[in-house]
Amino acid sequence: MDKNNLWSIRLGFSSKQSPLIAKMGLEQFLEASIKSEFSPKIPDFLKDSPKSLQELRAKRQTLQKSSTDETKEMLKKELQISFEMKAWWIEKMRSEEFPLREKMTCFWHNHFVSTYQKVKVNHWIFQHNQLLRENAFGNFKTLTKQVLQTNAMVRYLDNVDNKRDKINENLSRELLELFTLGIGNYSEEDIKNGAKGLAGLNLGEDKAIYRKLLENNDPITYFGKNGKFKVEEMVNIIFEQKAVPYLLTRKILQWFIYDNPPETLVTYYGDYFRKVNFEVQPLLAKIFIEEFSKDTAGSKIKDPLVFIMQLMHELNATQMNPKLIAFFLKQQGMDLFNQPNVKGWNGGKEWLTSQIYLQRNNVADLLCDGRSWNRRIQFSNEMMTENGAPLKVRVNWNKNGNHQSIIADLTNRLLFKTDDNLQKEWETILKYDFNPKAENADYAVLRLFNAMVKTPEFQII
Known part of the structure; x- marks a missing residue:
């Protein structure tokens, strides 16, 4: 695979940025990526969703007074808003000129996990997502402090139930185990005392705040230090520990x-x-x-997001409905805003189980034909796009090339390695007498493309 294609996929979601990397060089591309701006504007789909504790309490009161059908309808609407938010984020990922900020946002999203399924307040999930985006390239210690003081995180990890007279250790434990140090680099006493320091950190209007009646003000011993420590002081102490940088660099x-x-x-x-x-x-x-500068191609299995984004880019399927992409990600086990647990998506070999591989091949078949892939909910061709037009796909290829040059170009774009058997397979599909001017030439190249993206080699970068 061409090195610029490889790093375009790694620093984004497809080979779309490959020409930019080739033109600018990697260092300038990184500088431009880090300087990339984003909008702080709250999307329109959140306008009717509760944004404050007062609005949330008012909605709960309304739900209590509503009939069963009305309650179901309100809850259904919030689920639809959550789905709109997934589509909104997917559109950002695929439309950004420099997508590294979104790639890092997704990284932090899977590090500081907080799901809609547990939090159930779309605006808090959006705030959490925006915080990760704003600080995507910032300071890890600072971001840790800010994330711990979001309404989304204190709700997700049950710190709303952590009170002076009834300690809940969830947030304290995951702060050490999954967010900063990793297993084996803290004691159970650190978890227990950390929970006391976090007691009373509860929901606030714009972010989490300590509630005086719920917080614990007794001195605690935390990693050998004694004092009345709250969330920010606790994070400072954690970041003095020897093991703190390695968990994140590994991830x-x-x-x-x-x-x-x-x-x-x-x-x-x-x-x-x-x-x-x-x-x-x-x-x-x-x-x-x-x-x-190293030869590292073939060291990572593509996650579902990269798989589908690369497929769409190569097929020029720019009008594909992002909601359908969100549905595909859910099928593949990479449901945005809804990881399976606080550990997030494990990745690696879990992205290439026999079921996931079969789903990917089915999607490649159907997408190359401009059709949907869901068996339970039959989308029409018109639903493949947002404007209602049928999805049209095409592969870019050299109209003046012969069968060997076309195979070589696609191989270089899509696969990190091939062998003689694969070469023979490609030449069986695109024969020596291939005529690039023939009426069915595009379809023949599309068949070749479809065969390539269904190989195990395409699943790896």
Whole structure:
């Protein structure tokens, strides 16, 4: 696979940015990606969704007074808004000129997990998502403090039930196990005392706040230090621990390049991460620039998002309805805003089970034919696009090429490696007497494309 294509997929979701990387060079491309702006505007689909505790309480009162059918209808509407938010985010991912910010937002989304299914307030989930986007390239310690003080997180990890006289350890435990240090780098006493420090951190109007009647003000011992520590002081203490950089550098390497990163790299980049005071921007620049020079193709299984985005880009399916993409991601186990648990999507081999691989091949068949893939809910061709027009697909190829040059070009764009058997298979599909001027030439190349994207090799970058 062409190196620029490979890194376009890794730093985004398809090979769409490959020409930019080739033209600008990786360093300038990264600079432009980090400078990319985003809109702080609240999307229109959230206008009727509760945005404050007062609005939320009013809605709950309305639900209590409503009939069963009315209650179901209101809850259904909020589910529809959640689905609109998935489509909104997918559209951002595929439309950005420099998609690395969205790729990092998705990384943080799977690190600081908070799901709509548990939180059940769309605006809080949106706030959480925007916070991750705004701080995508910022400081890890600062972001950790901010995330812990979102309404979404205190609701998701049950800190609303963590009170002075009734301690709940969920948020305290995941702060250490999944967000910062990793298993084996803290004690059960740290979890228990951390929960006391987080007691009373509860829902607020714009963000989580401590409630005086619920908080615990007794001194605690946290990682060997004694005092009356609250959330920000606790995070400061955590980030003094030796193990803190390595959990994140391992996850970043896994997200972008290696399903199983070498421990030497985890340590090497982790040490640098500590040196730059947990600033994400220089860490990413160092990782990407240094790993770009290596031959790392074939080290990672594509997640469902990258799979479908690359397929759409290569098929020029720019009008495809993002809601259908959201549905496909859910089928593949990568439901946005609804990870299976606080650990998030595990990735790696879990993205290539026999069922997921079969689904991907079925989607490739149907999408190449401009049809939908859902068996339970039959979408019409018109529902494949947002404007109601039938989906049309085409593969870009050299109309002046012969069968071998066309096969070579597609192979270079799509696959990180091939062998003699695959070459013979491609030449069986696109024969030596292929006529690029023939009426069915586009269809013949589409058949070749479809065969290539159904190989195991296409599932790997």
